[in-house]
Amino acid sequence: MNRPLRATSIVLALFSANPLTAAVSIGNSNVQIGGFFSQGYLKSSKNNFPFESKDGTWDFREMAVNVSTTVGSHLRVGAQGFAQRLGNYGEDKVKLDWAVADYNFRQEIGVRAGRIKYPKGLYGEALDVDAIRPFIFLPSSLYNPVLRDFSASFDGAMIYGTISTAKAGSFDYKIFYGDIAMNTDQGVADFFNDSGFFADGVKTLAIDHVSGAAIDWSTPLSGLKLHFSYSKLADVDGVGPFAAAPMFTALIRVAPAYTTIGAEYAHGDWTFAAEWQNQDGDSLVQALPVYNSAGKYGSRNYYVSATRRFGEKWEAGAYYSKSRDLHPNPSATTAEKQLEDYAVSVRYNVNEHVILKVEFHSIDGRFNVFNTPRNPNPTLADSSSFWAIKSTFIF
Amino acid sequence: MKTISRSLAVLALLAFTLSAHAATTVIGNKNLAGEKIDAATLKAVFLGKKVAWDGAGRVTLAVLKGELADEFLKATVDMNASTFTNHWRRLSMTGGGTAPKFFEKADELRKFVADTPGAIGFVGPASVDGSVIPINGG
Numbered sequence: 001m002n003r004p005l006r007a008t009s010i011v012l013a014l015f016s017a018n019p020l021t022a023a024v025s026i027g028n029s030n031v032q033i034g035g036f037f038s039q040g041y042l043k044s045s046k047n048n049f050p051f052e053s054k055d056g057t058w059d060f061r062e063m064a065v066n067v068s069t070t071v072g073s074h075l076r077v078g079a080q081g082f083a084q085r086l087g088n089y090g091e092d093k094v095k096l097d098w099a100v101a102d103y104n105f106r107q108e109i110g111v112r113a114g115r116i117k118y119p120k121g122l123y124g125e126a127l128d129v130d131a132i133r134p135f136i137f138l139p140s141s142l143y144n145p146v147l148r149d150f151s152a153s154f155d156g157a158m159i160y161g162t163i164s165t166a167k168a169g170s171f172d173y174k175i176f177y178g179d180i181a182m183n184t185d186q187g188v189a190d191f192f193n194d195s196g197f198f199a200d201g202v203k204t205l206a207i208d209h210v211s212g213a214a215i216d217w218s219t220p221l222s223g224l225k226l227h228f229s230y231s232k233l234a235d236v237d238g239v240g241p242f243a244a245a246p247m248f249t250a251l252i253r254v255a256p257a258y259t260t261i262g263a264e265y266a267h268g269d270w271t272f273a274a275e276w277q278n279q280d281g282d283s284l285v286q287a288l289p290v291y292n293s294a295g296k297y298g299s300r301n302y303y304v305s306a307t308r309r310f311g312e313k314w315e316a317g318a319y320y321s322k323s324r325d326l327h328p329n330p331s332a333t334t335a336e337k338q339l340e341d342y343a344v345s346v347r348y349n350v351n352e353h354v355i356l357k358v359e360f361h362s363i364d365g366r367f368n369v370f371n372t373p374r375n376p377n378p379t380l381a382d383s384s385s386f387w388a389i390k391s392t393f394i395f
Numbered sequence: 396m397k398t399i400s401r402s403l404a405v406l407a408l409l410a411f412t413l414s415a416h417a418a419t420t421v422i423g424n425k426n427l428a429g430e431k432i433d434a435a436t437l438k439a440v441f442l443g444k445k446v447a448w449d450g451a452g453r454v455t456l457a458v459l460k461g462e463l464a465d466e467f468l469k470a471t472v473d474m475n476a477s478t479f480t481n482h483w484r485r486l487s488m489t490g491g492g493t494a495p496k497f498f499e500k501a502d503e504l505r506k507f508v509a510d511t512p513g514a515i516g517f518v519g520p521a522s523v524d525g526s527v528i529p530i531n532g533g
Contacts, residue, residue: 030455032494034487070493073447073513078490098490107445117489129488132481162444164435172444222473266478309477352480394484 035065035080036131040390046381049369050137050146051087051187053386059085060388062128064097076102079115082128086145088374089187097128098153109161115181117153119174119214121275122227122262124151131394134307134347136359139321141301141341142260142277144368146187146375150233154178154210172216180207180233192238192252194370197285199241201373202252208235212258227262232281242287249287254297256281269309276302280326298326299367303341315347325367335382339365355392361385419467422508422527423515426451432515432530434471440515441472442482443492448513456495457504457516467517 043056053060061084068078082097084090098117104110117125121142126132128148137145156178164170182188182205192202212231219226233256242250262275280298285291305319321341328337345359364383371377421437423430430448432440439445446454458464464476474482486492498504501522508514509526523529 030493032487034494036488064488066488066490068487068490068493070453073453076446076493080488080490100490102490104446106447107439112490117491125489125491126485129485132484162439164439170444312477 031067031069032078033065033067034395035063036129036392036394037061037063038130038390038392040136040388042386042388044384044386046384047363047366047369048087048375048377049363049366049384049386050140050144051089052375053087057087059087060390061085061092062130064128066098074104076100076104078102084128084148086187089146089185089190091185093185095183107162107164109159112158112160113156115153115155116158116176116178118151118180118210118231119158119176120151120212120229120231120258121260121277122216122225122264122273124229127152130357130390131355131392134315134317134357135305135319135343135345136357136388136390137343137361139275139303139305139319139341139343140339140368141299141303141321141323142275146370147191147368149180149182149186149188149205150191150236154180156210167220169217169219172218174214176213176231177209177211179209182207182236189238190370190372190375192240193372193374195252195285197243197250197252197287198238199243199246201240202238203240204238206237206239207233210234223266225264227260227264227275229260230258232257242291245287245290248290250291251284251286253284253286254281255283256298271307272305274302274304276300296327300324300326313349315349316345317347318342318344323367333382335365337365337367339363339367339369353393353395355394357390357392358388359390360387418519419463419517420520420523421515421517421530422505422523423530424451424508424510424512425526425528426512427515427530428528437471437530441468441479441495443486446492452513455511455514457507457511457514458495458497459501459504459516459518460497460499463517463519 038061040060041058042053042060044053048054064080064082066078066080070076079099080097081094083092083094085092096115098115100112100114100116102112119125123138127143156176158174158176160174162170162172184202184205189202210231210233214229217226236254238252240250242248256279258277258279260275260277264273278300283295283297285293301323303319303321307315307317309315324338342362345357348356350356362385366380369380430451440454448454468474468476468479483494487494501518504516505518505522505527508516
């Protein structure tokens with residue numbers, strides 16, 4: 001069976017599936033099983049963006065299964081496996097997305113340890129949970145799906161809690177430290193490969209540590225939430241043979257810090273959101289003893305979005321998103337220094353478990369549009385577009 | 396005459412208000428009898444921020460689907476049913492919490508609450524019986 005037929009068969013099978021029970025009780029424990037499967041189709045014009053899709057591709061799917069349970073009154077443990085295919089990225093390989101032991105002492109303080117979702121921005125922790133929004137793709141300026149490994153989860157520990165006040169609303173805080181398991185199978189490798197600095201691509205990816213904090217303020221104004229987060233990736237290293245002379249080892253090191261401010265306002269059937277993010281830090285490019293260059297790396301990103309529900313079944317949304325290179329090559333054109341994304345999306349809830357979406361993007365610029373063997377763009381256009389459809393089954 | 400009319404209007408308004416509030420009743424397992432559950436506690440519990448009672452073990456949430464849900468959730472957590480479902484999908488799919496148990500029928504929810512220590516949920520007033528305790532949340 002060819003890929004489109006196989007994918008269509010899968011989708012049809014999901015449509016005919018009976019709704020599943022989301023929780024299963026075993027003995028005195030409470031074991032919950034959940035997950036999702038999505039299959040999409042994506043076709044881009046001119047540039048392969050966000051991944052290889054100029055000829056149209058069914059290689060666009062995500063899946064996850066999680067199991068969790070509680071032990072006693074305060075301890076919760078659980079884990080989720082996740083796999084995705086975005087063009088030539090991911091290859092459907094199952095990864096441990098999160099695996100936590102969470103001890104909640106009281107509402108004001110809890111401790112979480114293990115592989116933990118990375119709290120960056122309003123929607124960073126829920127990058128993959130597309131069932132909670134009308135959009136297929138979150139704004140790429142802050143939530144680039146190809147660079148998911150920079151933002152998905154980390155191995156370490158987190159202190160969290162909620163401080164409620166009588167008149168000022170409530171504050172959810174998170175403070176965390178750990179490291180990130182990055183894999184050369186994932187799109188993040190092309191962040192390094194796009195430089196053309198490595199012969200046959202980067203061979204290892206590693207990070208010294210990630211640390212940060214996030215706070216969400218549920219304000220006294222009904223429906224208004226404000227977000228602030230700061231986090232820093234220390235020494236993200238891509239290492240491989242030097243393209244110009246493969247006997248030398250090449251290194252690209254970046255150390256971005258992310259400062260993100262966001263607001264979300266839900267009123268009736270409408271939800272408005274906006275986020276601004278500054279990403280900046282040092283960079284180092286080496287192929288000792290023949291090359292050594294230190295500099296800066298970063299971008300300034302923001303988006304505004306609006307969504308509206310139409311009854312129980314329909315939801316529509318649109319956003320404008322922009323990302324701008326903070327340290328471009330002096331000879332870079334405007335198109336090379338930035339990327340603007342105009343997106344419109346429509347969602348239809350077939351039932352509470354099956355969701356259909358269709359989305360169109362008009363892209364101006366080519367900042368972070370990669371040209372690599374896995375995402376070939378031998379001639380990059382200054383503007384392009386893509387559209388996508390996606391069905392998701394969630395349980 | 397004007398005073399009587401005004402009084403009747405006030406009584407009518409009061410009756411309407413009470414009936415609106417009385418459309419749902421929060422019920423709990425009998426082991427919650429000693430817990431102090433005010434409106435802020437209810438909100439924290441239904442948003443997954445408070446996961447354990449002071450003396451009644453782990454919180455287990457039971458949520459009734461249907462028309463009652465929108466009214467109850469709007470009043471208690473300032474969300475409609477769709478937003479509430481998304482809130483819990485987000486938590487349960489990202490390792491942030493244990494999702495509520497959702498029920499189609501009030502009788503099934505009441506039985507679950509009655510049989511599960513630490514359980515709390517909401518039903519219409521007609522579905523309350525002696526197997527659970529009503530919680531006023533005031």
